[in-house]
Amino acid sequence: MTKVLELEGITKRFGALTANDDVNLSLEQGEILALLGENGAGKTTLMNILFGHYAADEGRVRVFGKELPSGKPRAAIEAGVGMVHQHFTLADNLTVLDNVMLGSEPLFRLRSARTEARDKLMQISERFGLPVTPEVKISSLSVGERQRVEILKALYRDARVLILDEPTAVLARPEAKRLFETLRGMTKEGLSLIFISHKLHEVMAASDRVAVLRAGKIVAERDTNQTSADELAELMVGRKVERPVRQDHDIGAPVLIAQKVRVENGSETQLNDVSFQVNAGEILGIVGVSGNGQAALGALLSGLAAPTAGALTLDGKDVGHIGPRGMIKAGVGRVPEDRHSEGVVGELSLWENAVLERIRSPRFSRWGFVRQRAARAYTSALIKRFDIRGAKPDTRIRLLSGGNMQKLILGRVLANDPRFVLANQPTRGLDEGAIAAVHADLLAARAKGAAILLISEELEEAVALSDRIQAIVKGRLSAPISADKADAQRLGLMMAGVWGDDENAA
Amino acid sequence: MRLERRANVPLYLMIVAPICAIFMALFLAAGLILAAGVNPLTAYAEMLTGALGSRLSITEMLTRATPLILTGLAAAVAFRARLWNIGAEGQFFAGALITAAIGHSLGVPGWIGIPILMIAGMTAGALLLAGPAFLRLRFGVDEVVTTLLLNFIVILFVGLMIEGPMRDPFAFGWPSSVPVDGAFRLPDLIPKSRLHIGLLFAIAAAGAVWVVLTRTVFGAETRAAGLNARAAAFAGISLPRTIMGVALLSGALAGLAGSIEVMGVTAGVTTTMSPGFGYAGIIVAMLAALHPAGVVASAIFVATVFVGADAMSRATGVPSFIADVIVALCLLTMIVALLFTTYKVRR
Numbered sequence: 001m002t003k004v005l006e007l008e009g010i011t012k013r014f015g016a017l018t019a020n021d022d023v024n025l026s027l028e029q030g031e032i033l034a035l036l037g038e039n040g041a042g043k044t045t046l047m048n049i050l051f052g053h054y055a056a057d058e059g060r061v062r063v064f065g066k067e068l069p070s071g072k073p074r075a076a077i078e079a080g081v082g083m084v085h086q087h088f089t090l091a092d093n094l095t096v097l098d099n100v101m102l103g104s105e106p107l108f109r110l111r112s113a114r115t116e117a118r119d120k121l122m123q124i125s126e127r128f129g130l131p132v133t134p135e136v137k138i139s140s141l142s143v144g145e146r147q148r149v150e151i152l153k154a155l156y157r158d159a160r161v162l163i164l165d166e167p168t169a170v171l172a173r174p175e176a177k178r179l180f181e182t183l184r185g186m187t188k189e190g191l192s193l194i195f196i197s198h199k200l201h202e203v204m205a206a207s208d209r210v211a212v213l214r215a216g217k218i219v220a221e222r223d224t225n226q227t228s229a230d231e232l233a234e235l236m237v238g239r240k241v242e243r244p245v246r247q248d249h250d251i252g253a254p255v256l257i258a259q260k261v262r263v264e265n266g267s268e269t270q271l272n273d274v275s276f277q278v279n280a281g282e283i284l285g286i287v288g289v290s291g292n293g294q295a296a297l298g299a300l301l302s303g304l305a306a307p308t309a310g311a312l313t314l315d316g317k318d319v320g321h322i323g324p325r326g327m328i329k330a331g332v333g334r335v336p337e338d339r340h341s342e343g344v345v346g347e348l349s350l351w352e353n354a355v356l357e358r359i360r361s362p363r364f365s366r367w368g369f370v371r372q373r374a375a376r377a378y379t380s381a382l383i384k385r386f387d388i389r390g391a392k393p394d395t396r397i398r399l400l401s402g403g404n405m406q407k408l409i410l411g412r413v414l415a416n417d418p419r420f421v422l423a424n425q426p427t428r429g430l431d432e433g434a435i436a437a438v439h440a441d442l443l444a445a446r447a448k449g450a451a452i453l454l455i456s457e458e459l460e461e462a463v464a465l466s467d468r469i470q471a472i473v474k475g476r477l478s479a480p481i482s483a484d485k486a487d488a489q490r491l492g493l494m495m496a497g498v499w500g501d502d503e504n505a506a
Numbered sequence: 507m508r509l510e511r512r513a514n515v516p517l518y519l520m521i522v523a524p525i526c527a528i529f530m531a532l533f534l535a536a537g538l539i540l541a542a543g544v545n546p547l548t549a550y551a552e553m554l555t556g557a558l559g560s561r562l563s564i565t566e567m568l569t570r571a572t573p574l575i576l577t578g579l580a581a582a583v584a585f586r587a588r589l590w591n592i593g594a595e596g597q598f599f600a601g602a603l604i605t606a607a608i609g610h611s612l613g614v615p616g617w618i619g620i621p622i623l624m625i626a627g628m629t630a631g632a633l634l635l636a637g638p639a640f641l642r643l644r645f646g647v648d649e650v651v652t653t654l655l656l657n658f659i660v661i662l663f664v665g666l667m668i669e670g671p672m673r674d675p676f677a678f679g680w681p682s683s684v685p686v687d688g689a690f691r692l693p694d695l696i697p698k699s700r701l702h703i704g705l706l707f708a709i710a711a712a713g714a715v716w717v718v719l720t721r722t723v724f725g726a727e728t729r730a731a732g733l734n735a736r737a738a739a740f741a742g743i744s745l746p747r748t749i750m751g752v753a754l755l756s757g758a759l760a761g762l763a764g765s766i767e768v769m770g771v772t773a774g775v776t777t778t779m780s781p782g783f784g785y786a787g788i789i790v791a792m793l794a795a796l797h798p799a800g801v802v803a804s805a806i807f808v809a810t811v812f813v814g815a816d817a818m819s820r821a822t823g824v825p826s827f828i829a830d831v832i833v834a835l836c837l838l839t840m841i842v843a844l845l846f847t848t849y850k851v852r853r
Contacts, residue, residue, distance in 0.1 A: 324742035
């Protein structure tokens with residue numbers, strides 16, 4: 001085997017922060033290497049150095065034995081390195097072919113070589129098993145298809161080493177599986193791959209070798225078949241992390257009941273006669289492939305959308321039409337799906353974000369003036385109780401990591417002992433340590449008698465936390481099943497819309 | 507080379523940035539002054555002495571700064587909430603018109619009448635901006651267009667009134683409205699000058715706006731809504747109410763500027779009473795990085811340029827339009843400077 005890529009002693013500092021510290025790494029021909037690490041471990045920085053987006057402070061990058069000049073993406077592309085970013089870099093209003101050709105054509109030419117380009121694209125598409133239609137616009141493609149175009153774009157430029165940054169972050173489970181099958185096939189065509197991930201199960205399933213990055217250093221390299229998910233988790237976090245386990249306890253009376261609730265937006269029916277019931281001290285899990293009505297369900301329970309038919313009651317009182325403020329007052333705690341765009345105002349401080357939802361309550365304001373001292377004290381208490389790291393009440397919240405931001409959001413919800421909690425994708429994008437903390441917080445609220453509705457695309461999470469599970473498919477909900485009876489196959493069928501009508505009992 | 511977002515903007519940068527922007531603008535304008543055949547250093551020296559060189563010039567400059575502080579606050583309040591109020595000029599005239607209309611026949615003593623006229627001016631300004639704000643909230647009409655166009659409508663309406671029903675029969679030459687009752691003329695702040703106590707009202711308004719923005723629930727909700735509307739809505743903040751509140755406050759400040767200008771300086775309304783106070787307010791607000799305290803300082807700077815440019819023009823023959831050029835250049839350089847306060851360059 002020959003080394004296609006070598007990183008030697010790469011060090012990169014950002015001010016006081018050392019993002020990469022003397023990193024040595026190599027990639028063999030035809031190999032899939034997983035670069036595993038928590039958020040902020042330095043994975044993306046390392047790949048950006050390799051691709052020439054950043055210049056390393058120290059160290060060398062060699063591709064096929066030849067050293068790359070630092071800080072020049074063009075040189076990396078010419079040497080045969082392709083990168084697929086987590087956030088796609090495609091022009092939506094152009095066709096697949098246009099996007100693939102973009103930037104690889106000379107700027108001045110009388111006639112663009114579309115026919116030749118098209119032929120080359122189709123040839124690559126066939127060879128690597130990545131079917132595309134060159135003439136459709138990107139805007140009409142699904143996320144999975146867009147990613148395929150990104151990969152084709154790299155291959156079109158004759159990439160022989162492909163770097164994928166968190167390739168499954170935007171994909172549903174079956175799409176992710178298909179992607180890894182495709183990648184495996186591509187190695188047979190002589191390609192070598194590095195993919196960045198913080199998800200253990202896909203690293204275990206899809207890689208030949210794993211390099212674990214922690215705090216900017218490579219702490220371990222393992223052959224995938226000689227390690228285990230548990231070992232990798234420990235290496236990645238630096239200590240043993242175990243997700244908390246749900247304890248059996250008595251379930252209380254019904255708290256939140258939805259009866260044949262329908263939510264419409266214009267002519268589109270987003271939720272179609274959904275019924276569910278969440279009891280005190282119980283977690284109800286809602287699973288499903290993303291885009292099947294989870295957003296509408298989240299909006300309904302946050303108070304941002306109102307039912308057009310049916311009834312939503314909390315402790316017997318109608319809460320369908322009371323808006324976000326009404327929901328908060330009624331004792332509903334809401335964890336939004338997207339922390340950054342809905343959960344917090346990034347430019348504001350921690351304390352402002354902590355009290356924003358209840359800023360008009362007498363606790364935090366008097367005669368229209370904000371009681372800043374009370375708000376700061378409250379935030380300090382939240383920071384302590386929910387172990388929010390690296391922050392003071394006056395820190396701007398966008399400087400926090402995703403996990404710590406989520407802890408604040410959970411904290412402001414749970415500190416008020418809510419009757420009902422909506423947890424919408426509460427661990428999306430978080431690393432192992434943060435996931436464990438979020439799970440522990442949710443289970444603690446459950447033990448205190450809160451009724452919790454968990455919307456999740458992670459099946460392990462839904463099964464581990466929930467007492468009962470319902471699947472959401474095209475705006476409809478399946479009948480609930482008990483979590484003990486939920487196995488991957490059954491949930492898979494439910495998420496595909498296949499469910500029996502005799503499943504009424506929990 | 508790339509731009510990297512700063513974690514925190516240090517305080518010194520917030521002060522250095524506008525100063526750099528001003529020097530850059532003066533440097534660029536120097537080219538035009540050279541083209542007019544005058545040594546820029548001489549011209550700027552004339553400008554400084556013209557605006558700050560004597561007791562009279564300083565009071566003139568502060569008289570000019572008074573409405574600029576208020577229109578600057580109007581722009582700052584609105585822009586913070588991403589309500590693009592370009593209509594401070596119109597709101598200024600609305601405030602001025604209503605003050606003159608009821609100020610010549612209101613039969614009460616000054617200490618009651620002056621507050622009443624101020625409130626009337628503020629109400630007129632607020633209502634004038636409430637319309638565009640409503641149209642944006644209800645129908646998504648771009649307020650940049652509506653507020654800008656309303657300026658012309660209001661000024662033409664003022665022209666209509668002062669040539670018709672409100673015409674002062676004793677005014678010669680340019681048409682003007684009947685002046686307000688002598689009891690409602692604002693007392694002089696410094697004797698034998700045009701400087702009136704309106705300056706104190708303007709500075710007090712800056713203080714009040716600062717308190718409202720930083721200390722009140724309304725201020726916090728406005729900031730949240732301006733920075734991230736989705737998160738604010740999720741937290742239960744009513745966006746329409748916030749935007750409408752901001753519109754009323756912003757319009758009221760610009761209307762107050764017009765009201766004070768009538769009671770303090772012109773006594774009656776004319777269509778030429780504002781050399782673009784409303785538009786200059788936008789620049790004042792930008793130079794201040796939308797900060798209320800900074801608005802006072804930047805209004806004084808802009809007033810210095812305006813008053814100084816007249817003096818410079820008399821002494822050197824450079825057209826006084828150079829003031830508009832300098833102030834407009836300041837807006838451009840300030841936008842660049844603001845980029846460097848939020849981002850830093852990394853190689």
